[in-house]
Every structure is written in C-alpha cells, then in structure tokens.
Amino acid sequence: MSRIVILGAGIAGHVAASHLRRKLPKEHEVVVVSPNSNYQWIPSNIWVGIGRMKPKDILFPLAPLYAKKHIDYKQAKAISFYPEGDAEEVKPYVLAEYVAGANKGTTEKVMYDYLINATGPKLNFEATEGLSPGKNKTHSVCTYTHADEAWNALNDLIQQMKQGKKAKILIGTGHPKATCQGAAFEYILNVEQELRRHKVRDMAQITWISNEYHLGDFGMDGMLMSYGSNIMKSSEMVEMIFEDRGISWILGAGVNKIEDGVAQYETLEGDYKTESYDFAMLIPSFSGHGFKAYNKGGEDITNKLFKGFMIVDADYTPKPYEEWSVQDWPETYQNPSYPNIFAPGIAFAPPHGISKPRQSKNGTDITPAPPRTGMPSGITAKLVADNIIEMIKHSNNELHHKGSMGNMGAACIASAGFGMTKGSGVSITTYPIVPDYNKYPDTQGRKLGKTFGTIGLAGHWLKLALHHAFIYKAKMKPFWWLIPE
Amino acid sequence: MTRRISKYKRFLMMNPIIQFFKFIYLSIKIMIVVAGGHGGTREIN
Numbered sequence: 001m002s003r004i005v006i007l008g009a010g011i012a013g014h015v016a017a018s019h020l021r022r023k024l025p026k027e028h029e030v031v032v033v034s035p036n037s038n039y040q041w042i043p044s045n046i047w048v049g050i051g052r053m054k055p056k057d058i059l060f061p062l063a064p065l066y067a068k069k070h071i072d073y074k075q076a077k078a079i080s081f082y083p084e085g086d087a088e089e090v091k092p093y094v095l096a097e098y099v100a101g102a103n104k105g106t107t108e109k110v111m112y113d114y115l116i117n118a119t120g121p122k123l124n125f126e127a128t129e130g131l132s133p134g135k136n137k138t139h140s141v142c143t144y145t146h147a148d149e150a151w152n153a154l155n156d157l158i159q160q161m162k163q164g165k166k167a168k169i170l171i172g173t174g175h176p177k178a179t180c181q182g183a184a185f186e187y188i189l190n191v192e193q194e195l196r197r198h199k200v201r202d203m204a205q206i207t208w209i210s211n212e213y214h215l216g217d218f219g220m221d222g223m224l225m226s227y228g229s230n231i232m233k234s235s236e237m238v239e240m241i242f243e244d245r246g247i248s249w250i251l252g253a254g255v256n257k258i259e260d261g262v263a264q265y266e267t268l269e270g271d272y273k274t275e276s277y278d279f280a281m282l283i284p285s286f287s288g289h290g291f292k293a294y295n296k297g298g299e300d301i302t303n304k305l306f307k308g309f310m311i312v313d314a315d316y317t318p319k320p321y322e323e324w325s326v327q328d329w330p331e332t333y334q335n336p337s338y339p340n341i342f343a344p345g346i347a348f349a350p351p352h353g354i355s356k357p358r359q360s361k362n363g364t365d366i367t368p369a370p371p372r373t374g375m376p377s378g379i380t381a382k383l384v385a386d387n388i389i390e391m392i393k394h395s396n397n398e399l400h401h402k403g404s405m406g407n408m409g410a411a412c413i414a415s416a417g418f419g420m421t422k423g424s425g426v427s428i429t430t431y432p433i434v435p436d437y438n439k440y441p442d443t444q445g446r447k448l449g450k451t452f453g454t455i456g457l458a459g460h461w462l463k464l465a466l467h468h469a470f471i472y473k474a475k476m477k478p479f480w481w482l483i484p485e
Numbered sequence: 486m487t488r489r490i491s492k493y494k495r496f497l498m499m500n501p502i503i504q505f506f507k508f509i510y511l512s513i514k515i516m517i518v519v520a521g522g523h524g525g526t527r528e529i530n
C-alpha cells in the first residue's frame with residue numbers, strides 16, 4: 001500500500017488527485033492537504049472582477065467531492081518538509097497546520113510515500129510597498145474574493161462616472177518581475193467593454209502598465225504567429241487591439257510603490273515616474289511560500305528542496321540569455337535529491353525566464369517572470385500522477401512520462417469582453433510554450449500554424465465553453481477524464 | 486481611439502453565424518495543438 005500526499009488543490013493538485021484516484025486501486029491512499037475549502041476555476045475570476053459572474057459560479061466545495069471519491073482531505077496548510085523523517089519518524093512527512101474545523105491551529109505530521117507539491121505561487125503583495133488588494137484604490141483578480149472586491153470598487157466608480165466624474169483606470173503588473181500579464185490583459189479588455197456597456201467609456205482614460213519590453217510579450221518573449229493568412233507579431237496584434245479600444249500603454253515599467261491612487265515606477269531608462277488612478281488592478285509578484293526543509297538530524301536542508309519554488313529536474317546553471325535552451329526546462333518535475341517528491345504547475349522553480357532579461361540604468365531587473373498557465377499546470381500534474389502510478393505498480397523508479405514546456409503546446413483564450421452576442425475573445429495557441437530557437441530559427445522559436453491568434457465572438461464562446469467543461473471535469477462527473485487538460 | 490479594425494473585419498468578428506463555424510474550427514484546432522502530445526526535449530536533441 002502506498003500513500004500519496006498532494007499539497008494544494010488548485011489546477012495542478014486537483015488534476016493529480018483525481019487521476020491518481022481514478023487509476024490507483026483503493027488500497028492506495030490519496031491525501032490532499034489544502035487550506036482553501038473550495039476549488040476555484042481561476043481563469044473565470046476575470047468575469048467575477050467585472051460583475052458578470054458571481055464567486056459561486058466559479059467554485060465548489062472540495063470536502064463533499066473528496067469524501068465521495070475516497071480522497072482523504074485535510075483543510076490545512078503545509079509548513080515544513082521532512083523528506084527523511086526525523087529522530088522519531090522513519091517515514092518522510094510534511095508538517096501541516098489545520099486552518100479550519102475542530103483541529104484549527106493544531107499541527108499534524110502527514111506521512112507519505114510520494115509527495116506532490118502543487119502549492120502554486122504565493123501572491124507576494126508585500127514585495128511592492130503599499131500594494132494590497134482593496135487598499136490605496138488597487139485591486140487584484142487573483143482569487144475570487146479579490147475579484148469580487150475589485151468589482152465592487154469598479155462598480156462604485158462606474159456609478160460616479162454616470163454622475164459625471166472623469167476617471168483614470170490603470171491595469172497591469174504591480175512589480176518589476178511580475179508574471180501573469182495574460183490575466184491583466186484579459187481584465188483591461190473586459191473593463192473597457194463593461195464601461196461601454198454602462199455608457200461611460202468616454203468618461204474614462206484606461207492605461208496598461210507593464211514590465212514587458214514589448215506589448216504582447218506575456219512573459220513568453222512575445223510570439224510570431226499566424227493571423228489569418230498573415231504572419232503577425234503578438235506585439236502588433238496587441239497594439240492593434242489597444243489602439244482600437246483606446247487604451248494607452250506604459251511599457252518597461254517596474255512598479256515599486258503604491259500610494260493612495262498613485263503608482264510609482266522605474267523605467268528601463270532609469271527614470272522614476274508616477275501614474276495616478278481612480279481604480280487599479282495590478283498583478284503582484286509571485287513567489288515561493290517560504291517553506292523550510294529539515295533532514296533526519298534536524299538540520300536545515302531547505303536549499304536541497306527549494307530555490308524560491310521547488311527544485312526539480314531543470315538545469316539551474318546560471319547562463320546568459322543567448323545560451324538559454326529548451327533543454328534547461330524540466331521534463332518530469334521530480335526533485336533530484338528526493339525522487340519521491342514532485343512539483344508540477346506553478347510550484348516548480350523555473351531554470352530562468354523566457355523573456356529576454358532587461359535591467360534599468362539603475363540596475364533594477366524589469367522583466368516578466370515566466371508564466372505557467374492552466375494548461376501546462378494540468379498537463380504536468382497528470383504526467384507526475386502517471387509516473388507515480390507506474391512507480392507504484394512496477395516498483396521501479398523509471399519515469400516514462402515526460403512533458404517539457406519546450407515540447408508542449410498551450411492554448412490561451414483571453415476574454416476580451418463578456419456577452420453571448422457582444423462578447424469577444426483573443427484566442428492564441430503557442431507551440432512550444434518555451435521557444436525552441438534551434439528547431440524553429442526563422443519563426444522566433446515557435447511553429448507557425450500551431451502558434452496562431454484570432455479575435456472574435458467565437459473566442460468568448462470558447463472561453464465560456466472551457467469554463468463549463470473544466471468545472472464539469474473538476475467535479476469529476478461521468479467521463480470527466482475524456483476532457484483533456 | 487484609433488480605428489484599427491475595419492468595419493468589414495469587425496462584421497466578420499462579431500457575426501454569430503460566421504463565428505459559429507469559427508467556434509467549431511477553433512475547438513478542433515485547439516484540440517490538435519493540445520492533444521498533439523508533449524514530451525521531453527533532451528533525448529530528441
């Protein structure tokens with residue numbers, strides 16, 4: 001009998017738990033440790049942030065589902081890792097603290113044979129002075145509670161605009177090394193459309209602020225893509241959309257301080273500037289959770305497991321941008337020191353960025369961190385689950401399932417406005433996610449055709465269809481496994 | 486605001502009938518990209 005413990009019940013953790021439970025006989029235990037009692041379909045937070053969906057539309061409680069599916073669930077948060085056990089415990093374990101229920105505040109040693117760390121990112125608002133959801137007129141859409149608060153604030157502003165107030169709206173990244181530009185991009189287009197729907201668009205000045213060097217970089221070094229019968233750069237596509245929607249932009253901006261209605265930022269030229277606003281949605285930097293790890297003797301071995309995020313089978317040798325290659329990116333998400341520990345989704349430490357690193361004249365890094373979107377999070381979680389299943393069934397340590405972001409495609413359907421007839425979406429697929437400049441030297445590291453973009457109403461329908469399909473899948477309803485990650 | 490998308494293009498983008506077929510096309514195309522598989526990079530190269 002084996003015990004597999006999964007930390008986190010986000011996209012990666014939940015995908016891993018559901019596949020393990022479906023494929024492993026009942027004698028093996030699948031345990032999920034996660035502090036949030038609900039599963040949330042994060043991509044639809046954008047629509048909560050414009051009031052077109054309620055938090056209840058994008059979440060469901062985990063405990064009843066896990067009870068029904070024989071997945072053991074602990075509403076707790078991992079604190080520290082003991083991959084060799086300790087003086088008393090032979091088995092490896094994770095120390096977890098319950099966050100709800102009768103055991104709230106108590107800790108438990110959660111023993112495991114295999115551990116999947118799928119704790120995603122810490123939303124590191126503290127890294128930017130004054131950036132905190134709901135304070136200083138800044139908001140976030142990274143969780144459903146943040147998104148709901150963002151909508152309340154935006155709605156208040158819309159009501160004031162209806163009374164004649166002119167408003168400034170600022171949306172983008174809130175840290176020089178933030179990632180997740182895609183989410184901010186979706187949000188700015190949705191906000192713009194909502195202002196038109198409320199007939200107050202002419203009262204607002206909308207500005208995109210980002211640490212990207214070019215528009216459409218998205219932390220992926222931009223893309224060269226097929227667009228209809230043309231070949232277009234993602235920067236050209238985003239510029240076309242922003243100009244068409246009357247959105248202005250500030251690029252190469254490292255936001256470093258927020259005051260009430262004012263964002264302070266440094267530019268790549270080394271200038272310090274400010275931008276005022278009445279409503280802002282700024283994505284914070286993402287960081288690891290600051291977990292500690294100890295060996296059997298109680299010595300600190302955090303650096304064997306973590307490098308901010310968890311260390312996996314990537315090549316972490318520091319090297320210049322020109323020498324980065326797809327081979328640096330992990331394939332199995334296994335920790336090299338402890339082969340029974342894996343980290344899919346956002347929880348793994350990337351070897352380096354994807355976008356070309358840039359520094360301001362003052363030496364500040366102003367570069368998007370590499371994104372890990374929902375699709376690769378799901379795919380990497382599934383392959384980790386499949387490898388663990390084979391390790392259990394064949395009692396060996398060979399890993400046959402591999403999935404590097406340098407050999408994986410991703411679809412990003414960015415909502416550009418909500419509505420069955422008035423909605424829009426920017427549908428982009430990329431292959432591979434991490435550009436392979438050796439394989440595709442003439443097309444900026446990506447395969448044209450498989451890397452394409454298109455804009456229109458169908459994109460909105462697709463995003464809505466994916467919302468329903470992925471919630472159906474997450475609820476593990478009949479034949480859920482037929483829906484791909 | 487600068488008009489960057491022509492009236493004709495906008496019509497194509499927002500016409501529900503055209504977009505219905507685009508929806509089917511996109512669903513298949515995305516399936517091909519995603520279900521097209523994934524793998525390592527180290528052995529291939």
Ligand SMILES: Cc1cc2nc3c(=O)[nH]c(=O)nc-3n(C[C@H](O)[C@H](O)[C@H](O)COP(=O)(O)OP(=O)(O)OC[C@H]3O[C@@H](n4cnc5c(N)ncnc54)[C@H](O)[C@@H]3O)c2cc1C
Nearest residue numbers: 008009010011012042043077078119120183345346373374
């Ligand atoms: C607003 C927004 C919109 C997005 N839109 C898209 C989109 O359209 N398409 C797309 O592909 N991607 C999108 N993404 C990205 C996508 O949401 C992420 O790629 C995905 O959520 C990553 O999954 P994950 O499981 O690694 O992390 P998460 O989903 O963040 O899950 C982490 C889990 O770990 C738990 N956890 C945290 N700390 C602990 C701890 N100490 N112990 C145990 N558990 C812990 C959390 O509660 C959570 O359950 C969007 C992201 C945002 C913020």
